Amino acid sequence: MVDIEKLNIAGVGGGGQGWSDLHNLAPYCNIVGICDVDDKRAEQSWNEFPSARRYRDFRKMLDKEDNNIDGVVVGTPDNTHAVIAMRAIKMGKHVYCEKPMAHDIYEVRRLTEEAKKAGVVTQLGTQIHAEEGLKQAVEILASGKIGKVKKVDLWSSNFCNFVPLASGEHDVPSTLDWDLWLGPAEFWPYNPSYVPYLWRQWWNFGSGILGDMGCHIFDIPFWAFGLEAPESIYASSTAVNKDVVCQASIIHYKFAATEKHDAVEINWYDGGIYPSMPDGMEADRKLPASGGLYYGEKGTLLSIHCGGARLVPETEMKSFVKPEPFLPRGMNHYQDWVEACKAGRKASSDFEYSGPLTETVLLGNIAVRTGKKLLWDSKNMKITNCEEANGYLRRQYRQGWNL
Amino acid sequence: MGSLFGASRSGKKISRRDFIKAGSAGVAAIGFPFIVSSSALGADGAVAASDRIALGFIGVGGQGFFNMKSFITNPAVQVVAVCDVNEESDYSKFYFGGTAGRKPVKAFADNYYAEKNNGSFKGVDEYVAYQDLIGRKDIDAVVIATPDHWHTLISIAAMRTGKNVYCEKPISHNVFEARWIAEEAKKAGVVTQMGNQGHAEEGARLLCEWIADGAIGNVHTVHIWCNRPGGMWEQGIDRPSDTPEVPKGLDWDKWVGPAKFRPYHSLYHPFMWRGWWDFGTGSLGDMGCHQMDAPYWALKLDAPVSIEASSTKVNDETAPLATKIHYKFGKRGDMCPVEMVWYDGGLKPARPEELEEGRELQSEGLLFVGDKGTILSEFNGGSPRIIPESKMREYKRPAKTIERSIGHREEFIAACQGKGKACSNFDYAGPLNEIVLLGNVAVRAGKKLLWDSANLKFSNCEESSKFIKEEYRQGYSL
Numbered sequence: 084m085v086d087i088e089k090l091n092i093a094g095v096g097g098g099g100q101g102w103s104d105l106h107n108l109a110p111y112c113n114i115v116g117i118c119d120v121d122d123k124r125a126e127q128s129w130n131e132f133p134s135a136r137r138y139r140d141f142r143k144m145l146d147k148e149d150n151n152i153d154g155v156v157v158g159t160p161d162n163t164h165a166v167i168a169m170r171a172i173k174m175g176k177h178v179y180c181e182k183p184m185a186h187d188i189y190e191v192r193r194l195t196e197e198a199k200k201a202g203v204v205t206q207l208g209t210q211i212h213a214e215e216g217l218k219q220a221v222e223i224l225a226s227g228k229i230g231k232v233k234k235v236d237l238w239s240s241n242f243c244n245f246v247p248l249a250s251g252e253h254d255v256p257s258t259l260d261w262d263l264w265l266g267p268a269e270f271w272p273y274n275p276s277y278v279p280y281l282w283r284q285w286w287n288f289g290s291g292i293l294g295d296m297g298c299h300i301f302d303i304p305f306w307a308f309g310l311e312a313p314e315s316i317y318a319s320s321t322a323v324n325k326d327v328v329c330q331a332s333i334i335h336y337k338f339a340a341t342e343k344h345d346a347v348e349i350n351w352y353d354g355g356i357y358p359s360m361p362d363g364m365e366a367d368r369k370l371p372a373s374g375g376l377y378y379g380e381k382g383t384l385l386s387i388h389c390g391g392a393r394l395v396p397e398t399e400m401k402s403f404v405k406p407e408p409f410l411p412r413g414m415n416h417y418q419d420w421v422e423a424c425k426a427g428r429k430a431s432s433d434f435e436y437s438g439p440l441t442e443t444v445l446l447g448n449i450a451v452r453t454g455k456k457l458l459w460d461s462k463n464m465k466i467t468n469c470e471e472a473n474g475y476l477r478r479q480y481r482q483g484w485n486l
Numbered sequence: 487m488g489s490l491f492g493a494s495r496s497g498k499k500i501s502r503r504d505f506i507k508a509g510s511a512g513v514a515a516i517g518f519p520f521i522v523s524s525s526a527l528g529a530d531g532a533v534a535a536s537d538r539i540a541l542g543f544i545g546v547g548g549q550g551f552f553n554m555k556s557f558i559t560n561p562a563v564q565v566v567a568v569c570d571v572n573e574e575s576d577y578s579k580f581y582f583g584g585t586a587g588r589k590p591v592k593a594f595a596d597n598y599y600a601e602k603n604n605g606s607f608k609g610v611d612e613y614v615a616y617q618d619l620i621g622r623k624d625i626d627a628v629v630i631a632t633p634d635h636w637h638t639l640i641s642i643a644a645m646r647t648g649k650n651v652y653c654e655k656p657i658s659h660n661v662f663e664a665r666w667i668a669e670e671a672k673k674a675g676v677v678t679q680m681g682n683q684g685h686a687e688e689g690a691r692l693l694c695e696w697i698a699d700g701a702i703g704n705v706h707t708v709h710i711w712c713n714r715p716g717g718m719w720e721q722g723i724d725r726p727s728d729t730p731e732v733p734k735g736l737d738w739d740k741w742v743g744p745a746k747f748r749p750y751h752s753l754y755h756p757f758m759w760r761g762w763w764d765f766g767t768g769s770l771g772d773m774g775c776h777q778m779d780a781p782y783w784a785l786k787l788d789a790p791v792s793i794e795a796s797s798t799k800v801n802d803e804t805a806p807l808a809t810k811i812h813y814k815f816g817k818r819g820d821m822c823p824v825e826m827v828w829y830d831g832g833l834k835p836a837r838p839e840e841l842e843e844g845r846e847l848q849s850e851g852l853l854f855v856g857d858k859g860t861i862l863s864e865f866n867g868g869s870p871r872i873i874p875e876s877k878m879r880e881y882k883r884p885a886k887t888i889e890r891s892i893g894h895r896e897e898f899i900a901a902c903q904g905k906g907k908a909c910s911n912f913d914y915a916g917p918l919n920e921i922v923l924l925g926n927v928a929v930r931a932g933k934k935l936l937w938d939s940a941n942l943k944f945s946n947c948e949e950s951s952k953f954i955k956e957e958y959r960q961g962y963s964l
Contacts, residue, residue: 319834319847321798321808322717330722331798331808333829335836352810356833357796359812359825366792366934366946455846456837468843 089113090177090421093148094156095141095167098124098279100181101158104208104417106131108156108179111421115151118144122258124279139260141167145174154424157181158208160278162288163266165190169486172201177424179417181208182298183290184434184441186268189477191445192464193486195438206420206430207437209298213416216391217303219405220375220384223392224307226406229379235304235349236358239296239373239388245284245330248276267484284328290448291328292353296373296388297444298437301349303375303386305440309343312461313443318450321354330354334447351447361385363396449475538564539650539902542625544616544640545632546570546591547756548582549654553629553681553895554591558598562899565595566625569613573735575756581718582757587735588612614737620644627677627902630654633759634766635745638663641912642964645674650902652895654681655775656767656919657912662955664923665942668916679898679908680915682775684866686894690780691886693854693863693870697784699884701872703858704822708781709835712865713849714769715807716832721761721768722798722807726751744962761804767926768805769830773850773865774922775915780852780867781826782918786818789939790826790921795928798831807831811925828925838862840873927953 093116094105105114105128118138119125129137138144145155154177157167165185168178172194184207185191198205211217224232255261255273264278265271268287283289304310313336320332331354340346352358357370361383370376373388376395383395394400414422416432423430442461449472450457458468466472480486539562543554546568557563574587584590592612600607613619620628620643627650630640638658641651651671657680658664671678684690697705715721729749732738738750745764752758760766781787790813797806808831815824829835834847840860841847850865859877863870872878891897891909901908920939928935931950938945942954 317837319711319829319832321832323832329832331831331833333810333833333836350836352796354808355796355798355800355806356808356810359794359827360934366936369933456843 086113090154090424091115091152092154092156092179093118093144093152094128094135094158095119095144095163096156096158096181097126097128099127099158100208101156102127102131104156104158104179104181107210107415107417108421111418112154116144116148120260120263121279123256140263142170145170145176149174153177154179154204154420160264160282160288161186161290161294162268162282163264165194165486166267166484168194169197172197172203172205175201175203177204177420179206179208179420182437182441183294183444184298184437186288186290187476187478188442188445188449188464190486191438191441195434198434204420204424204427204430205434205437206416206423207298207432207434207441208416209302209432209437210416211299211389212302212306212432213414213419214389215412216387216389218408218410218412220303220386220392221307222406222408222410223384224303224377224379226409228382228403228406229377229384229394230381231345232308232377232379233345233347234378235347236352236376236378237300237304237349237374238352238357238370239292239300240353240355240357241292241296241373245327246276246281249274265481267478267480269479270481285326286328286448286452287326289328290445291332293332293334293351293444293447293451296353297351297447298441300351300373300375300388301440301444302432304347304349304377305436305443308338308345308347309341310338310347310443311341311343311439313337313349313446313459314339315456315458316446316450317456318447318454320451320454323452323454328448329451331356332447332451334450336443336447361395365396368397533562535564537903538562539626539899540564540566540624542567542569542619542622542628542649543591544569544619544628544630544644545636545654546588547572547575547586547631548577548580549681550629550631551584551586551591551594552582553631553652553654554595556895557629557899558595560896560899562903565598565610567611567613567619567622568592568595569616569619571614571737571740572755575733575736577756580757586756588614589735614740616640617643620647620649623647626650627652627898631681633741633755634771635659635764636743638667639744639958639962639964641667641678642670645670645676645678646964648674648676650677650898651912652679652681652898652908655915656680656771656922657775657915658919658923659767660954660956661920661923661927662942664916664919667919668912671912671916677898677901677908678912678915679894679901680775680910680912680919681894682779682866682910682915683894684776684868685779685783685910686891686897687866687868688890689863689866689868689870690783691888691890693780693861693867694784694888695884695886696861696870696872696881697854697856701859701881702854702856702861705785705854705856706822706824707853707855708785708824708826709829709853709855710777710781710826711829711834711847711850712769712773712777713832714773714830715761715805719758719761720753721805721831722801723753723761723804724801725803726753742959744958746957746959763803763805763926763930766805767923768809768929770805770809770811770828770922770925770929773830774828774925775918776866777850777852778826778828778922779910779918780863781824781854782921784854784867785815785824786821787815787824787826787921788818788917790814790924790937791816792934792936793924793928794934795925795931797929800930800932805926806929808833809925809929811928813921813925838873840877842874 155171
């Protein structure tokens with residue numbers, strides 16, 4: 084039974100986060116098609132949505148279901164986000180796309196432009212964007228309650244268990260279409276160390292801890308201050324390898340003052356590396372596994388990923404009067420996208436907002452890979468002082484693929 | 487005998503002549519390594535054999551061999567014995583190269599003297615047990631370059647026999663040992679020197695003089711970064727489960743010594759022990775005594791108030807792949823509080839504003855940040871420069887007030903002869919080692935530690951005391 088009040092959608096990627104997105108969208112959508120290159124991983128969604136038609140190749144699904152769907156959900160590994168989302172956008176479909184929006188900056192820029200041109204409703208899969216704790220942090224910062232913020236520390240200690248490449252040659256499982264899984268990525272022979280779980284640690288497919296968590300964690304300062312693009316990025320890290328992402332990194336972003344915001348410096352730490360505890364923080368407290376510290380002229384705010392925001396020290400929080408809420412409430416991130424599609428309004432983390440956010444995140448990885456201070460000319464999408472770094476802005480697509 | 491030890495306690499050489507006069511009662515193994523040649527007797531301006539410092543080497547793997555190659559060229563030195571629980575290992579895969587161990591290093595020393603004397607020479611004795619070497623009363627000083635877990639025990643045993651001690655850094659495996667070794671050195675009154683050669687160089691002295699001169703105002707922050715392990719050895723791994731055969735010529739039980747026994751593996755020996763908590767002290771223990779020396783000296787650092795660390799995955803076996811450690815020091819005299827930040831595994835501080843575009847932070851180094859400027863130097867304080875370079879050129883350098891060194895190993899030998907002072911002696915190096923090794927405790931504790939130096943404990947973390955003082959295996963306590 085198709086509920087006509089609901090949005091008709093097709094999902095690409097039926098396992099893990101792809102499943103989670105469909106599961107969370109299901110109350111507001113009719114899921115008419117599910118595509119996955121991996122039959123085993125897709126079972127999770129196929130079992131939950133038995134009436135959805137099953138596909139392997141997203142191109143076939145979109146062609147077949149063109150008249151049946153309003154939107155497309157992209158829940159694949161990073162290396163195929165852009166080609167799927169772009170095809171959907173060009174067909175006039177609304178898009179809910181997992182973070183990071185794409186694998187490289189060129190793809191992000193093009194998606195942002197095309198989405199605007201097509202006038203479709205887009206939403207980056209930063210579902211925490213809709214949560215009360217995050218909104219409170221944004222409101223505290225945006226209202227100036229802790230004064231001017233010149234320095235921010237962000238971190239995530241997620242995903243610290245690195246697994247070396249399984250040795251030897253491996254047959255592609257009969258349930259997996261390896262060529263389609265690779266999509267536009269450079270051809271690498273199948274290895275169980277890439278799929279299904281570990282692709283994030285390989286530059287060819289993922290974008291490391293920063294790519295995984297950065298869009299969530301940078302969301303707060305982007306939203307609160309109205310950030311767009313850093314002017315410089317500098318990073319250090321554990322050994323840089325052309326194939327494997329670094330196990331830990333520290334990245335320094337500088338944002339020049341604009342009409343919207345003052346100059347601000349943002350430091351990113353990952354792989355288990357944290358900023359030091361701020362002055363005044365109780366010695367027996369620990370920083371959360373992922374979060375942010377905002378050092379204002381009138382106070383320090385600690386944001387806890389998925390856990391709200393507190394002034395430091397706690398005694399400051401007790402007497403703190405929260406600003407009047409001014410951000411919209413009442414809908415989760417999925418519902419927000421669906422309602423935006425129906426109403427023809429922008430979703431709260433649409434590509435116009437989340438494109439620059441994703442670009443900023445991905446620039447950090449380029450700084451890590453080059454180890455040099457990079458000067459970023461956002462308007463012209465160019466790093467002005469390092470040719471090597473420009474080589475990471477756009478990857479070469481495998482033959483047969485284009486954006 | 488009393489006067490003999492008296493002489494040694496005042497940090498002087500026990501001369502061969504005194505020794506022969508005093509007699510050799512109770513000494514089991516005495517080598518007589520000298521071929522009495524004219525040069526040995528002091529002709530042609532050479533130091534007479536009787537006035538040379540008789541040197542024994544304990545631990546002659548990569549670094550021990552490296553030390554010997556330097557010491558042996560000092561005309562005031564006579565190498566008389568080598569000791570190692572290992573006969574010979576291949577170091578070609580590691581930065582030392584070649585081979586090292588008891589046999590090749592003895593052969594090297596014998597050959598050195600043979601060539602020098604245009605004859606044959608077999609006089610350098612070899613030992614497996616360090617007790618046999620330090621039991622020799624004709625030996626004036628020992629050079630210790632074992633893995634870290636052995637440093638303090640052998641050093642103290644040697645000092646208790648009146649030997650002067652040159653020990654590789656860190657001189658201890660934990661904070662307790664650092665305090666203990668300094669106390670024992672004071673008690674023994676012998677000449678001591680930690681093997682952080684940078685201490686003898688020009689750079690560290692310039693840093694001290696410039697900072698005292700107020701070149702960059704009050705120094706409130708120091709950043710110290712190191713790119714190790716950087717693929718030189720393993721960190722962040724678990725204990726191997728396979729148990730390969732012990733290589734021929736290695737006394738594995740003695741190698742493990744005071745640590746908890748475990749089966750042999752090539753991931754420990756040769757060379758690879760550094761990353762393992764039971765034997766080494768990780769990148770920080772390897773490089774901290776070099777890299778924190780100039781800040782410790784120039785800023786007169788004492789015990790830190792707090793230590794806070796984060797790192798890649800912590801495990802009970804090996805040091806993490808990368809760490810960042812924040813030390814906070816209170817006021818010292820009229821010097822302002824200091825935050826000292828250590829980065830390893832390739833992590834670095836933020837690029838300083840003052841650094842000119844196009845210049846990069848080197849792979850290891852130091853940044854001293856004051857309220858009036860910043861100094862960048864090499865890892866051991868070498869080649870310090872105020873940044874930017876234009877500011878360096880404007881700076882009017884103060885007079886060189888700190889005495890310059892004749893060389894790190896050379897000043898040790900000279901001090902053994904009663905001339906001058908070994909400047910990185912254990913009285914100086916003990917507290918520096920404590921600072922260094924407290925960082926490792928913070929890495930393992932996973933919380934900010936408040937340090938009560940007087941009582942050698944953390945006021946907020948009783949459970950971390952097991953990292954301050956470690957148990958010795960039965961039979962290995964002194």
